[in-house]
Amino acid sequence: MSCPALPDGFDFTDPDVLHHRVPLPEFAALRRAEPVRWIPQRGNVAGFQDDGYWAVTRHADVKYVSTHPELFSSSVNTAIIRFNEHIERDAIDAQRLILLNMDPPEHTRVRQIVQRMFTPRAIRALEDRLRARARAIADDARRHTGTFDFVTEVACELPLQAIAELIGVPQEDRAKIFDWSNRMIAYDDPEYAITEEVGQESATEIIAYAMNMAADRKRCPAKDLVTTLVAAEDEGSLRADEFGFFVLMLAVAGNETTRNAITHGMHAFLTHPAQWELFRRERPATAAEEIVRWATPVVAFQRTATQDTELGGRRVRKGERVGLFYSSANHDPEVFEDPDVFDITRDPNPHLGFGGGGPHYCLGKSLAVLEIGLIFDAVAEAMPGLALAGEPRRLRSAWINGVKELRVGVG
Numbered sequence: 501m502s503c504p505a506l507p508d509g510f511d512f513t514d515p516d517v518l519h520h521r522v523p524l525p526e527f528a529a530l531r532r533a534e535p536v537r538w539i540p541q542r543g544n545v546a547g548f549q550d551d552g553y554w555a556v557t558r559h560a561d562v563k564y565v566s567t568h569p570e571l572f573s574s575s576v577n578t579a580i581i582r583f584n585e586h587i588e589r590d591a592i593d594a595q596r597l598i599l600l601n602m603d604p605p606e607h608t609r610v611r612q613i614v615q616r617m618f619t620p621r622a623i624r625a626l627e628d629r630l631r632a633r634a635r636a637i638a639d640d641a642r643r644h645t646g647t648f649d650f651v652t653e654v655a656c657e658l659p660l661q662a663i664a665e666l667i668g669v670p671q672e673d674r675a676k677i678f679d680w681s682n683r684m685i686a687y688d689d690p691e692y693a694i695t696e697e698v699g700q701e702s703a704t705e706i707i708a709y710a711m712n713m714a715a716d717r718k719r720c721p722a723k724d725l726v727t728t729l730v731a732a733e734d735e736g737s738l739r740a741d742e743f744g745f746f747v748l749m750l751a752v753a754g755n756e757t758t759r760n761a762i763t764h765g766m767h768a769f770l771t772h773p774a775q776w777e778l779f780r781r782e783r784p785a786t787a788a789e790e791i792v793r794w795a796t797p798v799v800a801f802q803r804t805a806t807q808d809t810e811l812g813g814r815r816v817r818k819g820e821r822v823g824l825f826y827s828s829a830n831h832d833p834e835v836f837e838d839p840d841v842f843d844i845t846r847d848p849n850p851h852l853g854f855g856g857g858g859p860h861y862c863l864g865k866s867l868a869v870l871e872i873g874l875i876f877d878a879v880a881e882a883m884p885g886l887a888l889a890g891e892p893r894r895l896r897s898a899w900i901n902g903v904k905e906l907r908v909g910v911g
Contacts, residue, residue, distance in 0.1 A: 506530065511539055512555055512825060513546065513582040518799060519896035524840075527828035530557045536812030539823070546898075547583035547592060553802065553821035554814065557828040559835045559852065561812045565803055565824055566856030572803035572822055574860060575603040581802040581823050582898035591700065597745045600753065600801075600860065607859055613738055614746055617666055617725050618863050623870060626665055633661050634874040638882035642910055647889040650906040651763050658875050659758035662867060663750050667713070668724050680706045681751035703748055710747035714740040750864075756900065757797040758868045761853075762875055763892070763903045764795030768842045769876075770888040770908070775844050780880045787844040788872040793851035794842050796827040800899050801855075826852045827901065885911030 506526055510517075517523055530537055540552040556562055565572045578592060578601040595601050599610055616622070641653045656678065664674045683702035714730040718740070721731045729738050729746075738746065768791065769776040779787055800823050805816045816822060829852045831839040836846075854862035862868070879886065889909045895902030 506537075511541060512800065512823065513539075513541075513553075513898045515582075515896045515898045518898070518901060519894055521894075522796075522799065522827050522901055524827070524831055527557050527825060527831065530555060531828060531832060535561060536814040536816075538814075544585045546581070547585060547587040548577055548821065549589070550819075550821065553581065553823045554811070554816055555823050555825060556812065557825050557832075558812065559829040559832040559850075562824045562826065562829040562852055563856045565811065565822055566852075566860065567858035569603055569607075569803075569859055571806055571809050573603050573806050574601050574607070574801075574803060576804035576806070576819075577802065577821055579801040579803070579860070580899065581800050581821070597741065598749050599746060600749055604859060610738070610742060610746070611859070611863070613729060613736060615863055616728055618867060620866070622666075622725065623866050626662065626867070627870060627874075629665060630658065630662055630871065631874050631878075634658055634871075634878040635882070637875070638878035641879075642882045644910060647907045647909045650766055650908045651759070651903060652905075654875065654879065655759045655762040655766070655906075658871050659755045659762070659868075662758075662871050663754045666725065666754075666867070667710075667747060667750070668722075668726055669713075673709070677706065677709070677751060678755070681755050684748075684752060706748045706751050707741070707744035709744075711740045711744040713747075714738070714743040753862070754864050754867070756902070758871055760797040760900070760902050761792050761795040761868070762872060763906055764797070764901070765791035765872065765876065766879070766886075766908070767888070767892055767903070767906055768794050770886065772842050775842055779844055779876065780884055783877065783880075784845050785873075786847050786849065787876065788869045789849045789851065789853075790842065790844045790846045791872055791876075792853035792868070793830045793836075793846070793849060795901065796830050796851075796853050797901050798853075798899060799827045799901050800825045824856060826856070829856070883910050887911045 506529055510526065512523060535558040537555050538552060539555050556565060575596050578595045583592065599607065599614065602610065637654055637657050641648060660674060660678045664677060669677060680702040684699045713726060717727045717731050721727045730740065730743050731737065769779065802824065803822045805818050805820050805822060807818050809816050833839055835850060854865045887909050890907035892903045893905040895904050
């Protein structure tokens, strides 16, 4: 069945689309009429030397692809659904060293090592420091007499500090990590005037910094998590380059995504004042999960079919790319009652904001949920009368639901 509500030439990965909005009406139209649809792309616009990709929009289908890595590879073309038309294939292939872009069994080996950083004990060890940091962030923001940018003054710092605490980055180096991670994902936005080459240079800086940290721990082991990952010379440790690429992934997956979830969550609260009052009064434990569902900071990742297969009634051929649109899955009415309603008491909430399950389910989910809860607790205490002072200014990106600026006032 064709989908008349989708304009000719519409591409969900066009950065101009997410620059203005998440295309929820178009996602809804596809879910109803053509839940797995071929989206043609001209020339080499995404960098993959092919003709397009399959858009997968239903919750069930996104989960199916995510949990069948033998049919749908993260490594062949990486999980990033769109680069730019000038990228060299070697640059794409190099990203297979990142955990996000690995397939089993290599993915299994590396993940078993790095998941030591995200044990309940490791996260609990961070909680008091992150709570104090969240309170300090909110207290500092409260001192503004006029309006201020919630992104830079509140949302950005706690995710950065959490990742830095986790891997032991000294305080004086943390701003560099933040700047490098920003540059890595901003190349689609002309306001930043950052080229793909600058983004690659920033990625190299992060990798080099982390590799130096790993080398230092090998020479002088410490009682920290990095040492447990890299110091032992056996199959249970990471090579220095593997640790470098792991930190590179954290800089985006752990920093950018949580920052955007917090920003979208604040905007949702300020545009749904009854929910903000409910949060201030009751602090429901379900709030963070609904914020992630509502925000869905990663709109889409991709997989590549390893063999001819069927998905959602369509024939997907070996080598074709498959886009997993988490933003659409998280608004699927077959799964969520009133999916377009922001409801912080929603329970159950089987959203796919941390991935669709399977081997690539988000390692840092518990840390992200903790950060979101801590920062909104702190904001509710320090700035209960926070008010919206302008519409969010969105990031131009092919796959990140990002906000560059959100003006608010203390009230």
